[in-house]
Amino acid sequence: MRYVPNTEKQKKDMLGEIGVSLLEDLLKCIPQEVRLGRLLDIPAAISEAELEEKLCAIARENRDFFSMKPLIGAGAYRHHVPAAVRFLLQREEFWTSYTPYQPELSQGTLQSMFELQTYLARLTGTEVVIPSMYDGASATAEAILMSLRLTHKKRVVVSALLHPHYRETAETYLTPHDVEVVVLPHKEGLVDVDKLREAIDENVACVVVQNPNFFGGIEDVGEVSEVAHSAGALLIDVVAESMSLGVLKAPGETGADIVAGEAQSFGMDLNFGGPYNGYLATRRQFVRQLPGRIVGETTDIDGKRVFVMTMRAREQDIRREKATSNICSNHGLNVTAANIYLSLMGTEGLHGVSLLNTKAAHYLEGMLLKSGRFERVFNYPFYNEFLLKSKDGASAVSAILATNGFLPPLEIAKFYREGHLKDVLLFAVTEVLSRGDLDRVVELLSQ
Numbered sequence: 001m002r003y004v005p006n007t008e009k010q011k012k013d014m015l016g017e018i019g020v021s022l023l024e025d026l027l028k029c030i031p032q033e034v035r036l037g038r039l040l041d042i043p044a045a046i047s048e049a050e051l052e053e054k055l056c057a058i059a060r061e062n063r064d065f066f067s068m069k070p071l072i073g074a075g076a077y078r079h080h081v082p083a084a085v086r087f088l089l090q091r092e093e094f095w096t097s098y099t100p101y102q103p104e105l106s107q108g109t110l111q112s113m114f115e116l117q118t119y120l121a122r123l124t125g126t127e128v129v130i131p132s133m134y135d136g137a138s139a140t141a142e143a144i145l146m147s148l149r150l151t152h153k154k155r156v157v158v159s160a161l162l163h164p165h166y167r168e169t170a171e172t173y174l175t176p177h178d179v180e181v182v183v184l185p186h187k188e189g190l191v192d193v194d195k196l197r198e199a200i201d202e203n204v205a206c207v208v209v210q211n212p213n214f215f216g217g218i219e220d221v222g223e224v225s226e227v228a229h230s231a232g233a234l235l236i237d238v239v240a241e242s243m244s245l246g247v248l249k250a251p252g253e254t255g256a257d258i259v260a261g262e263a264q265s266f267g268m269d270l271n272f273g274g275p276y277n278g279y280l281a282t283r284r285q286f287v288r289q290l291p292g293r294i295v296g297e298t299t300d301i302d303g304k305r306v307f308v309m310t311m312r313a314r315e316q317d318i319r320r321e322k323a324t325s326n327i328c329s330n331h332g333l334n335v336t337a338a339n340i341y342l343s344l345m346g347t348e349g350l351h352g353v354s355l356l357n358t359k360a361a362h363y364l365e366g367m368l369l370k371s372g373r374f375e376r377v378f379n380y381p382f383y384n385e386f387l388l389k390s391k392d393g394a395s396a397v398s399a400i401l402a403t404n405g406f407l408p409p410l411e412i413a414k415f416y417r418e419g420h421l422k423d424v425l426l427f428a429v430t431e432v433l434s435r436g437d438l439d440r441v442v443e444l445l446s447q
Contacts, residue, residue, distance in 0.1 A: 065078055065270075065432070068405055068406060069406050069407065069432065069433055070406075070407040070430075071401065071406055071428060071441065072407055072408065072410050073384070073426075073428025073430070074163070074214070074385075074426060074428065075136070075163050075240045075241075075262070076264065076273060076276075077241055077265050077384075077430055078432050079243060079265050079432065080353075080431055081268070081341070084340065085340045085341050088340050089336060089337055093108060094108075094332070094333055094336050099293075101309075103306065103307065103308045103309070107306065109332055110295050110308065111307050112335055112336045113293070113307075114295040114296070116129075116132075116335055116339040119339070119343075120261075120263075120279055120281060122250075123246075124245065124250055124256075124259045124261070125249075125251060125256075126251070126252040126256075127282075127283055127284040128281065128283070128287050128290065129281040130280040130291070131279055131293075131295075132277055132292070132293070132331050133278035133280060133331075135274060135275070135276045135277070136163075136166060136278045137168075137170075137278070138169060138173075138278055140162070140166045140169065140170055140236070140260040141169050141170040141173035142260070143208075143236045143238075143258045144156055144170055144173070144208065144236065145174075145177075146280075146324070147205045147206035147236065147258065148206075149289045149324070150234065150286060150289055151205040151233070153202075153203055153204060153233075154178060154203065155180045155181075155201075155204045155205060156174070156179055156180070157184050157196065157200065157204055157206070157208065158182070158183055158184065158207075159183075159184050159208060160183050160186050161186050161189075161190070161209075161214045161215055162209070162238060163210060163214050164214070166210070166238060167183075179205075182204075184196055186213075186215075188379065189213075189217045189377065189380040189387065190213065190217045190220070190378075190380055193223055193227060196224065196228075200230070200231040202232055204228075204232075204233040205233060206228070206234040206235065207224060207227070207234075208238060209221065209224050209235070209237060210238040210240060211237055211239065211251070212240075212244055212248075212384075212385065215378070215385070215387050215412075216361075216382040216383060216384070216386050217381065217382050218380075218381040221254040221255065221256060229255065234257040235255055235257050235258075236257070237251040237254075237259050238259075238260045238261070239260070240262050241262075242262060242263050242265050243350075243384070244357075244383045245354070246350040246351045246352075246353065246354025246355070247383075248383070251281075252281070257282065259279075259280070260278070260279075260280055262278055262279075263278070263334070263338045264276040264277065266337070266338040267337040267338055267340060267341025267342075268337050275331055275334060276331075277337075277338060287311065289324055290324065292312075292324075293311065293312045294309070294310050294311040294312075295310060296311075356431050357383070357384040357429065357430050358382075358383050360384070360433060361383070361384040361386060361428075361429035363435075363438060364429050364433075364438045365382075365388065365427070367438065367439070367442040368388055369388070371442055372391075373391050373392060373445055374391065375388065375389050377424050384429050384430060386426075388425055388427065389424045390425060394413070394422075397445060400445065401444065404444050406444075409425040410425065410426040411425060412424045412425065412426050
């Protein structure tokens with residue numbers, strides 16, 4: 001706990017330096033009628049020892065993921081973060097993650113971004129990658145805006161199984177634009193392709209589908225792609241759980257034109273919801289409409305390998321009317337975390353962890369169905385999340401799990417109001433849940 005106190009003499013010296021005698025003199029420009037006119041209603045000052053005790057008491061009210069194993073995902077997933085990731089991120093060289101405008105001073109940052117671009121290009125099956133955006137939600141919104149610039153069309157078809165928060169973010173981004181958003185209904189936990197065929201026409205800029213979707217279902221992206229492309233629309237594939245790329249076919253290989261993803265699963269803790277790291281990947285022909293930075297490899301005058309910012313179409317030195325985005329942030333530390341994680345895991349390691357996720361999820365689903373206390377909602381293929389309907393009620397399940405050391409699954413009715421989804425839970429399983437943990441869940445919910 002650090003305090004940086006100012007003595008009375010220091011305060012007086014600072015005021016004298018700027019030419020006033022009292023702190024109140026700094027507020028003269030604020031009209032009296034808009035001032036509060038009283039002291040703030042806050043507790044009185046306490047000693048450092050008392051403050052430390054108070055903060056510790058507050059901290060004891062929190063629960064950690066060792067005392068409570070998570071059965072919830074829905075866009076934020078707890079995966080094991082290797083100790084090497086945490087150790088290397090503690091190096092102070094990585095802490096100043098400002099924009100690498102001067103390549104001669106930023107080779108480490110640029111190399112890390114370049115390497116992550118390479119990994120994400122391989123995983124997504126695309127040619128060009130923006131490795132750092134705010135998060136998956138903003139990446140999705142930027143992908144839609146990108147499709148509008150590329151097609152000059154005014155309709156957007158969005159799957160109802162896109163993460164609700166992603167959908168809200170996209171709608172917020174689209175508010176200033178004259179764009180019609182059509183929400184595509186789902187059927188049996190997947191995109192209703194027949195409804196897509198009815199909704200698609202030559203006025204549609206893009207079709208947005210999440211895979212795996214918010215219900216955990218694995219979409220037939222290839223079929224969706226064929227329908228979208230038949231009308232000249234672009235396909236945006238949203239990947240909220242990037243760990244799935246370790247086993248699923250790359251989006252670029254199934255026809256996706258733009259991939260908007262969230263890299264939180266690659267070496268990042270949940271951190272109360274952020275910051276995370278979004279990414280945007282696409283085909284080379286669309287590179288000029290990407291809203292962000294791309295790092296490139298070249299050689300210096302001595303022929304040595306070096307890295308530079310090849311494209312930065314969102315920067316402050318670009319004229320506003322020419323900029324493709326207003327994003328001016330780079331989650332440099334999270335980029336480094338994802339790069340270290342993927343470097344450590346390698347192809348086989350990532351595939352192994354990803355496969356373990358889906359096998360464990362299918363094991364839990366099978367055991368819960370055998371218990372007789374749950375029933376399937378949809379008969380669909382899924383990755384590491386799945387829906388089950390509780391015969392005892394969703395709130396009862398949540399209460400049992402919460403009192404026995406598990407963070408309960410998501411009650412899906414909080415986002416989807418359809419009657420048949422009442423008492424339906426969205427379970428998420430990752431490698432942090434052991435076989436014993438899963439058996440304990442089944443035991444608790446079978447009583």
